[in-house]
Amino acid sequence: MYKALLYKEFLKTRKTILALALVSIATHIYMYAKIGRSMRLVGIDHLWEVIIGRNIFLFGAITFIPLVAGIAIGLSQFVPELRNKSLRLSLHLPVKESVAVATFVGYGTIVNVALSALSLVSLTIFASIYFPWEITQRVVQTTYPWFAAGLCAYAITAWICLEPTWTRRAVNGLIGAGLVNLMFITSDPGAYSQAIGLVALIAILPYAFIAESTVRFKQGVQD
Amino acid sequence: METIIECKNLTHYYGARCIYTNLNFSIPKGKILGLLGKNGTGKTTLINILMGFLKPHSGKCTIFNEPSHNLSAQTKQRIGLLLEGHLQYSFMNIEQLERFYAAFYPSWRREPFYELMSKLKIAPGQRVNRMSCGQRSQVALGLILAQNADLLILDDFSMGLDPGYRRLFIDYLNQYVKAEGKTMLLTSHIIQDLENLIDDCIVLDYGKILTQLPTTELLNNFKRYRFNTPQSIEALPNEAFFNSEKNKGNIETYSFFTHEEVKYIFSKSGIQSESLMVEKLSLEDAFIGLTGKY
Known part of the structure; x- marks a missing residue:
């Protein structure tokens, strides 16, 4: 049964996942090519100096990719369920409703984490080849809130989509925008290094609200 | 006789508008009940309440002796549901739908499904969102037949169908339900379709039941x-x-x-x-x- 539920989610999201993976790969290649060109033109020593001395971050091209991925995966998963309230079909399946919704959200979360992990692994490998450990560490610390924003945006998208009333959707959207914005307050490298726990908490906070919207959908709450 | 569906003192409002007050009815095993009523009398609302997609203002509905808002997975397995507009996952094709649903129903029968699909010349790779209304209705019907449910709940099954598809739908249903002793609750805007199908009928008016009788009794009296x-x-x-x-x-x-x-x-x-x-x-x-x- 769970395999079938995951299969359904895969059918809805496969094209989006492929498109996001291609965009992500292309952005990483472009970013690495650009850094490589700078290395050849000005030399790696100068690049190190720029990174450390002027606090410049070279991997900014991926800033909003996890965010876009989170929203896109959420939309591709839940918009088809909104058409004519197709979610009723899923909630009528002989599986406990909370388990079915948890499986859908779990699938989306795993896809988001997988895309983020690939990006993070690629960044770490690239940075560790050309830069000292401290800079590599700074790369991870700087990009971490962006990946967290992606996860947060995914959960918020699910929360908004599963909510049955437009008024509450608008409120959820505003809360969501506020939460996501917290991850982009500053673009200074390593600015969030002292708030790793708080960033993680903000990222997972909207997950707590999804169940309530599902219950409201089930009860047929209207505007 | 075993009661499959029972509604007691069901009352529901949309805002200040009363849909029903103290609605009572039951469907015994093996019976086909037609729910008739003009637009806006609450037929779909009743089906939504029965399937737990709407919380009634007051009253109680049970299906297979379980509260309708909290049906167990085992009970849901016994209910074939056709939602208004022959709703199905529009992003799936025939093969994917069959594979998907088969995983949930232990007594799944794929033959009647594919038999109906080949009769209608629907290709296994054809996606639901590229089908006509009539084809979609037969896909939904095929899935219900394959599910081999004990109770069928069909909301406005004739919506958007031409006479040929309607007749086909009714013939299949009649054969299936009567041969296998299934119970069925259905609504339709096209009353003439139901005449030779339903055993009992409930006629709803705004806010109340006008009459609840066996169809032959209504037609005779x-x-x-x-x-x-x-x-x-x-x-x-x-x-x-x-x-x-x-x-x-x-x-x-x-x-x-x-x-x-x-x-x-x-x-x-x-x-x-x-x-x-x-x-x-x-x-x-x-x-x-x-x-x-x-």
């Missing part, structure tokens, strides 16, 4: 009366007649009373009705007689 009289329509006693209309001296009215009883009522009320004619009704005429034309 509910009659249309026509007569010519110079008297006003107000002379007819309200409690005995439904939706009386007068047009150029001719009165048309409906009643559960027999010809003899009507003649007696008229004579007691001083209504001149020498030309009194009685007519047997089709289900659609009976529905109009009970609910009115407008």
Whole structure:
């Protein structure tokens, strides 16, 4: 049964996942090519100096990719369920409703984490080849809130989509925008290094609200 | 006889608008119940309440003795549901739908599904969102047949279908339900389709049940009366007649009373009705007689 539920989610999201993976790969290649060109033109020593001395971050091209991925995966998963309230079909399946919704959200979360992990692994490998450990560490610390924003945006998208009333959707959207914005307050490298726990908490906070919207959908709450 | 669906004192409002108050009915095992009513009388609302997609204001509904808002997975396995508009996952094709649903139902039968699909020349790779309304209806029907459910709940199954598809749908349902002793609750806007299908019918009006009878009893006892009289329509006693209309001296009215009883009522009320004619009704005429034309 769970395999079938995951299969359904895969059918809805496969094209989006492929498109996001291609965009992500292309952005990483472009970013690495650009850094490589700078290395050849000005030399790696100068690049190190720029990174450390002027606090410049070279991997900014991926800033909003996890965010876009989170929203896109959420939309591709839940918009088809909104058409004519197709979610009723899923909630009528002989599986406990909370388990079915948890499986859908779990699938989306795993896809988001997988895309983020690939990006993070690629960044770490690239940075560790050309830069000292401290800079590599700074790369991870700087990009971490962006990946967290992606996860947060995914959960918020699910929360908004599963909510049955437009008024509450608008409120959820505003809360969501506020939460996501917290991850982009500053673009200074390593600015969030002292708030790793708080960033993680903000990222997972909207997950707590999804169940309530599902219950409201089930009860047929209207505007 | 085992009761499959039971609603007790069901009351529901949309805002201040009352949909029903104290609605009571039950469906015994093996019966086919048609839920008839004009637009907005709450047929789909009732199905949504029964399937737990809507919380009623008050009252209680049970399906297989479980509260409808909290059905167990095992009970859901026994219910085949057709949502209004033959709703299905539009992003899936025939093969994917069959594979997906088969995983949830232990007594899944893929043969009737593919038999119906090949009869309608629907290719296994054809996606639901590229199908006509008629094709979608048959896909939904095929899935319900394959599920081999004990209870079928069909919401407005004839919506958007041409006569051929409607007939096909009804033939399949009739054969399936009667041969295998299934229970069914269905609604349709096309009343004539239900005449040879349903055992019992509930006619809903705004806020209440107008009548709840076996279909044969309704068709045998509910009659249309026509007569010519110079008297006003107000002379007819309200409690005995439904939706009386007068047009150029001719009165048309409906009643559960027999010809003899009507003649007696008229004579007691001083209504001149020498030309009194009685007519047997089709289900659609009976529905109009009970609910009115407008």
